[in-house]
Amino acid sequence: MIRLLFKQSVLPAEFVAFAEANKWTLVDHWPAEPGQPEEFIWETGTGVDVHRVNDEILGLSYTALNGPPEAQESIRETKELITSRFSAYDPREVRDWYRAADSWDKKVFLIPMMAVTAPVAYDEETYQLLSSSLHDSHKDVRLAAVIASFYLPWAELIPDLTELTTDREPEEVIRQGAENAIGSIKEQQRSGDANPRP
Incomplete structure (x- = not known):
């Protein structure tokens, strides 16, 4: 898994538009609950799940990329795609x-x-x-x-x-x-x- 923390604030609608433009499929949404972050999950079609997490516990929103061992190259490619649009902290x-x-x-x-x-x-x-x-x-x-x-x-x-x-x-x-x-x-x-x- 790779997590990305963007340097600029990214509005939810902006990330949704980016996901839709890349033809990702929204497969789940966990609403925020007391002590639990809100999370949107997309499938990219390449074996990668993209999680957009609004974590009030940390006071941060971040993006996590998950996939099985055989999808590691796809995870790296998805990271490059995302960071070509949204600058992330090193x-x-x-x-x-x-x-x-x-x-x-x-x-x-x-x-x-x-x-x-x-x-x-x-x-x-x-x-x-x-x-x-x-x-x-x-x-x-x-x-x-x-x-x-x-x-x-x-x-x-x-x-x-x-x-x-x-x-x-x-x-x-x-x-x-x-x-x-x-x-x-x-x-x-x-x-x-x-x-x-x-």
């Missing part, structure tokens, strides 16, 4: 901004972007930044990192999250969130679903 630039962040609120703003733009396969650079966020002195940074962990099915995050489930973490919402994130990561690894609905 994961490296988001990581660089995070490294340069000099306040807790900038980190909180960038952590969701880092999670969405990170590759689904384990990425050491992103892991190191997220791990440091999980141990940040500011509770809002730790909470943002816990929430971001739901979007990255990496077993490497489990030890960091486990530390936050103990009484050494003073915030109950962080302790509970870390416990839930561990369960989500384990479930994603079992099911192969890297596009969770936390």
Whole structure:
């Protein structure tokens, strides 16, 4: 799976028109519910599912491209098609901004972007930044990192999250969130679903 975070705001009607122009078929729509993102799903006809997600939990809208192992080339082609029309953030630039962040609120703003733009396969650079966020002195940074962990099915995050489930973490919402994130990561690894609905 590949997730794309567009640099400019893209109106739903604009993306629908793009999908229709490319003859994609709208196959599902999950309306927003409390704690659940709104999601539109198109089939491209080349084995790729395009998910347009309006995620209020992260405060972001992003596009996820899914398909079976044999559709990986089609996924890359679909990504190129989409990014030829809508400019998307490069994961490296988001990581660089995070490294340069000099306040807790900038980190909180960038952590969701880092999670969405990170590759689904384990990425050491992103892991190191997220791990440091999980141990940040500011509770809002730790909470943002816990929430971001739901979007990255990496077993490497489990030890960091486990530390936050103990009484050494003073915030109950962080302790509970870390416990839930561990369960989500384990479930994603079992099911192969890297596009969770936390």
